[in-house]
Amino acid sequence: MNEYTAIVDYYDLLMTSGYYQYEKIAQAIASIISTEQKVIEIGVGTGLLLEKLLDIDPNYNLAGMDHTSEMIDIAKKRLGDRLNLFVEDIASMSISEEFDVAISNGGIGAFVDTGNNYDLYTHLTDDAINLQAMKNIANCLNKGGLFLINIQGVHDNYDKHLPDGIVYSQEIVESKTNKNCIEKSFYFRQNGKTVAQQTLTYRFFQGEAIQELFNQAGFQLKGKDASGNFFIYSKK
Numbered sequence: 001m002n003e004y005t006a007i008v009d010y011y012d013l014l015m016t017s018g019y020y021q022y023e024k025i026a027q028a029i030a031s032i033i034s035t036e037q038k039v040i041e042i043g044v045g046t047g048l049l050l051e052k053l054l055d056i057d058p059n060y061n062l063a064g065m066d067h068t069s070e071m072i073d074i075a076k077k078r079l080g081d082r083l084n085l086f087v088e089d090i091a092s093m094s095i096s097e098e099f100d101v102a103i104s105n106g107g108i109g110a111f112v113d114t115g116n117n118y119d120l121y122t123h124l125t126d127d128a129i130n131l132q133a134m135k136n137i138a139n140c141l142n143k144g145g146l147f148l149i150n151i152q153g154v155h156d157n158y159d160k161h162l163p164d165g166i167v168y169s170q171e172i173v174e175s176k177t178n179k180n181c182i183e184k185s186f187y188f189r190q191n192g193k194t195v196a197q198q199t200l201t202y203r204f205f206q207g208e209a210i211q212e213l214f215n216q217a218g219f220q221l222k223g224k225d226a227s228g229n230f231f232i233y234s235k236k
């Protein structure tokens with residue numbers, strides 16, 4: 001569920017058109033991690049963020065995992081054999097290696113700054129599976145290891161012109177079938193014709209439910225990073 005298969009060919013075009021500020025995000029991570037630490041990106045996508053990290057320092061010890069094999073294929077083309085990339089689902093992953101830092105940049109999900117609060121969204125709709133996924137992330141970290149989760153803006157409806165005459169539109173509706181979930185539709189159109197489309201379901205957590213989820217998975221909140229791009233948790 002929630003694989004990005006149908007929009008994989010347009011993903012980079014959208015993301016590099018300002019959806020995420022990869023350079024800024026990579027700079028924020030670079031001021032937290034060192035080349036001695038083993039780092040994994042959860043939901044690595046096409047490897048855009050790890051590429052920016054390697055531009056900062058090619059000696060970073062990086063890995064990435066994602067359940068959309070088509071995204072991993074693009075990440076492999078982008079990053080070659082500079083790092084390990086695994087096709088795994090966070091909900092069932094059993095990576096035997098231990099890491100010092102895990103990063104989610106919209107991977108398992110992200111925090112959303114509503115202006116009043118920070119909500120958490122994830123790509124997993126079921127509560128038990130969300131907890132299992134968080135535990136799986138904790139399990140691939142050393143004791144005291146860090147889990148960085150990015151902070152982004154609210155999901156809203158908009159159209160955006162991309163290069164090559166492509167128009168991107170996103171539409172958000174409350175899910176009628178899944179409690180506490182939204183459905184986000186991505187549309188890519190060219191010359192008035194839809195060339196790719198995908199609808200994904202995101203689960204939202206608010207208030208105490210967020211800390212309960214992290215706490216039960218074995219994480220404690222350390223706070224925001226200096227740049228304000230991430231919440232940082234550590235493995236208890």
Ligand SMILES: C[S@@+](CC[C@H](N)C(=O)[O-])C[C@H]1O[C@@H](n2cnc3c(N)ncnc32)[C@H](O)[C@@H]1O
Binds near residue numbers: 002
């Ligand atoms: C918004 S993209 C972010 C990709 C990347 N972190 C970036 O910054 O470009 C979310 C990624 O999370 C992956 N993802 C979603 N649910 C997942 C799951 N259950 N297990 C592994 N990866 C998942 C998707 O396949 C997608 O590549």
